[in-house]
Amino acid sequence: xxxxxxxxxxxxxxxxxxxxxxxxxxxxxxxxxxxxxxxxxxxxxxxxxxxxxxxxxxxxxxxxxxxxxxxxxxxxxxxxxxxxxxxxxxxxxxxxxxxxxxxxxxxxxxxxxxxxxxxxxxxxxxxxxxxxxxxxxxxxxxxxxxxxxxxxxxxxxxxxxxxxxxxxxxxxxxxxxxxxxxxxxxxxxxxxxxxxxxxxxxxxxxxxxxxxxxxxxxxxxxxxxxxxxxxxxxxxxxxxxxxxxxxxxxxxxxxxxxxxxxxxxxxxxxxxxxxxxxxxxxxxxxxxxxxxxxxxxxxxxxxxxxxxxxxxxxxx
Numbered sequence: 528x529x530x531x532x533x534x535x536x537x538x539x540x541x542x543x544x545x546x547x548x549x550x551x552x553x554x555x556x557x558x559x560x561x562x563x564x565x566x567x568x569x570x571x572x573x574x575x576x577x578x579x580x581x582x583x584x585x586x587x588x589x590x591x592x593x594x595x596x597x598x599x600x601x602x603x604x605x606x607x608x609x610x611x612x613x614x615x616x617x618x619x620x621x622x623x624x625x626x627x628x629x630x631x632x633x634x635x636x637x638x639x640x641x642x643x644x645x646x647x648x649x650x651x652x653x654x655x656x657x658x659x660x661x662x663x664x665x666x667x668x669x670x671x672x673x674x675x676x677x678x679x680x681x682x683x684x685x686x687x688x689x690x691x692x693x694x695x696x697x698x699x700x701x702x703x704x705x706x707x708x709x710x711x712x713x714x715x716x717x718x719x720x721x722x723x724x725x726x727x728x729x730x731x732x733x734x735x736x737x738x739x740x741x742x743x744x745x746x747x748x749x750x751x752x753x754x755x756x757x758x759x760x761x762x763x764x765x766x767x768x769x770x771x772x773x774x775x776x777x778x779x780x781x782x783x784x785x786x787x788x789x790x791x792x793x794x795x796x797x798x799x800x801x802x803x804x805x806x807x808x809x810x811x812x813x814x815x816x817x818x819x820x821x822x823x824x825x826x827x828x829x830x831x832x833x834x835x836x837x838x839x840x841x842x843x
Contacts, residue, residue: 532820533779533827536740536789543669544641549605550613551597551640555630556586557617560651561690571677572687572753573715573746575799586616590633598639611642611669620647620656628659635663642669644711649674650691652699657706664708671740672703673711679732680725683718688753693732700736711740711789716774718746719763726774730781731833740787743778745771745812747795748802755801768805768812775816776825784828791816 540548559574560566584593594612601607612634620627634643643663652672664670674696678684681692696712703710714729733741746765748758757763766774775791782788792812795803804812820826832840 532817532825534784534787536787539787544609546609547605547607548609548611548641549601549607550611550644551594551601552584552613552615553590553593553630553634554584554586554616555590555614555619557619557622559618559648560621561648561688566650566690567688569688569753571689572757573749575749575752575796590630591637594634594637594640598637608639609641610637610639611644611671612637612640613644613646615646617646618648618651619645620651620653624655624659627656631659631663635666635668640668642671644671644673646673646675648691649676649696649699652702654702657702657708660708661706664706670708671711672699672708673713673740673742674699675713677713677715678718678721678725679729680718680721683720683725686720687718697736700738704737709739711742712738713742713744714778715744715746716778717766717771719757723774723777726778727781730778733786734781734783734831735834737783738786740789741782742790742793743775743788744790744793745804746802747793747800747804749796750799750801758801765802768807768815771805772812772815772819776819776823779820779827780825780830781833782827783831783834786827788827 537547559570562568562570584596588596594610598607598610601610614630614634619630631643631645634640643660652674660670676696677687677689679693679696684692700710712733714733716726716729748755748765758765779788792804792809794809
């Protein structure tokens with residue numbers, strides 16, 4: 528069955544915690560060093576002012592209030608019993624150290640919280656902030672750091688005004704792994720300028736670094752962004768849905784088998800879209816990817832033969 532052709536997040540959580548686990552998104556008012564002038568202005572060309580928090584509760588609510596409201600919803604709808612506090616929108620380590628400490632410690636005090644997931648940028652990881660999380664891990668909480676890499680192609684990173692290159696990602700990974708926290712890398716497989724070579728290199732570098740989780744996102748174009756203006760001018764071509772499916776399949780083939788795939792396709796804000804998912808629902812795209820894996824009789828890691836001295840394999 529297609530479920531066995533890639534390492535699915537829902538199954539992974541079930542096995543790890545013994546039951547279904549649900550993420551409770553926390554949306555805090557914040558900014559980004561690539562917006563406020565610290566590293567750049569304007570932010571990434573694809574990002575609007577809401578960041579990734581367009582599906583979250585109002586940032587005017589406290590951490591405790593957001594967790595309580597989301598927890599009540601999931602308990603009522605799914606009879607959920609275990610949760611991960613998910614600091615989702617913007618850059619959740621880009622704030623004063625004591626404020627960061629207060630946010631995560633407040634979440635850790637909540638009943639039925641088994642993990643904390645923190646979404647941030649590679650250039651906003653430092654030893655001091657990671658050390659705040661060490662006592663929480665020692666108490667048994669599962670700590671997960673989500674890093675928005677988007678692509679390993681540093682030319683594309685510069686083009687999309689990301690504000691960092693691959694080096695900052697490598698540094699962040701090294702510091703996070705030193706403390707044995709899990710890492711989730713965010714990748715967009717159809718950024719302007721990236722081709723199948725970049726798709727494969729994304730998978731190979733994440734595999735070589737032993738990244739535990741991967742989130743794939745199809746590019747969406749939001750009104751009012753620099754990418755939106757380029758899209759309206761016809762400055763770049765968005766690949767077809769068929770091409771995206773092939774890129775995801777190829778990425779999975781080169782991704783090492785132990786990596787857990789949290790997402791194959793994303794969703795953009797509903798009210799300001801110029802382009803999103805080829806006017807196709809995300810679950811339909813997910814089904815197309817799974818059907819293509821079946822059709823090709825391929826699977827995650829099928830081409831992961833490049834690690835541990837590929838050139839020496841003929842002698843073994």
